[in-house]
Amino acid sequence: MKNLARRVVFSLATFIALAIVSFVGVDALPGDGCTALLGRFGTNAKIEACRQENNLNDSVVVRLKDWSGDLVSGDLGYSIKRDEQVSKIIMPRLRNTAVMAAVAALIAFPSAIVVGLLLGRYPRKRISKAVNQFSVIAMTLPEFVIATVLWLVLSIWIPIFPGVSVMPSNATVLQLLPNVWLPALTLAVVIFAHSMRTMRASVTNVQNMPFVESARLRGTNERKMIKRHIVPAALPPVVNVVALDGAWLLTGTFVTEAAFNFQGLGRLAIDAISDRDTALILPIILFGLAVYLVSSILADSLVRVFDPRLRSSNR
């Protein structure tokens, strides 16, 4: 418990430090909200007026203070370029990405645990070797290649799913669902390979432990052996990977979303970067940081819950 509290405090400190670094860093980039809005047509006078109006001429320290004060009170800021509150732009996108991530997680994680268990238990079967090779390939190839191959095969050659999604960012979940499959499958392939290999390695490792041997010698049958002995002991490292991959599903989806024009947070981040809409980029970076820090704490705590050996030791 004490350990957890220390981690939380430390992560909070990291978050604050990185938030300040990000603010100053983004601020130092050439261009601000006004140049983004007025573009190359903005005369110096117009840009100056716009800066006056939005208090962009204050010093970095003053603006950092205002910005962090707003952030603490739940105000994510205001995009001059898009003339809208940042939270209003981000929320529907976040929901879309969350739906996609949930579909990917539901496809990938359960199947990865089952397949990893089977591969670890029966490593000599030819199908095990084939699946293993497939997972190496899936882990090595970049998402845009997996996305393009899935699109070619599942949308053009065998037309099951729609290819590029043509939906507004505030579509209802029902409108969203047909468009979610291909991007979710792309993400699922990546995290399946990752978590499946962890499960396989963990099962292989657990199988050779003395307690499994002793259970076998007691005449435990295969089903009970897997259910009572192997799976509970093999899961902790997988839980760790699942937590970290879960974080990646929420924050690492730029390329996949761009490949299918899926209106999620990653697509928004790329648009914001191309528009140089700094007010919008910053909250997205902070969201990514927060998810990363929370998930790594979550990963370690969950491992403790699942692994009794770590629970008692008060390190």
Place this chain on the structure above:
Amino acid sequence: MRTLLRFNFLKSRALIFGVLGFHAFVALLAPYLRLSSTDSQDSAALLQGPSLNHWLGTDSLGRDAFSRLLHGGRPSLVIAFAATAISCLIGIVIGSLAALAGGWIDDALSRVIDFMLALPTLILLLLISSFFGQDPFILSVALGLMYASPIARVARSATQTLLARDFIRVARLQGGSRISILFGEVLPNVWRVMFTEVAMQFTWILLAFSSLSFLGLGASPPTPEWGLMIAESRSYMTLNPLLVISPIMMLASLVLAIQALVDHE
């Protein structure tokens, strides 16, 4: 078919070196192969299928796809080599210095490494590329800096294992300074241990740059680059799927061969 199924593609040494040799040959010699120009556009022959003149057909601007394919690995390979060299230089020096110095220096450097690992790499690269232009030099340096932290972490633990070995102790007892031990004893040995990590790093950087190009912020048109070519031709997949399949095959065979080589060692 049965023997083909049983054949383990990722473990065949001949195949790995064959593929790597092929890529080296193509990347080095593409400009001297008397191919048709990568940039000349033929508006009378857009999106054509394979023919004798254009072995892989033409893209949406009427450019020769085969010539562009053979040239398409060069930008990413150059950047990946440069960035890997930078990340190794910084990462290995910082990592082994941290382990060698110990104490508060080690703590401080390890914090910095953790800090760097928490940064969202791709979004930063996109920012840099968008705000400072798609300059290969800037992108190599940025990639090198960002990918230095994983190298530093591995180099630190590799050095820590080394430090317990006798020859380092001997060097210390002989009165060698930390710097001379670093360059004379630690670095040459760490380098050997680090091969796997560095090779993996090389593929990650290569793929990061290709992904950037795919998003339109890596190689700038009309440069032929596989990621960019895939992005440009994806809308025309029904007309000439080879435009997308061929760069995918090139990219996939290259990174899989490197991956297989790493697993092999």
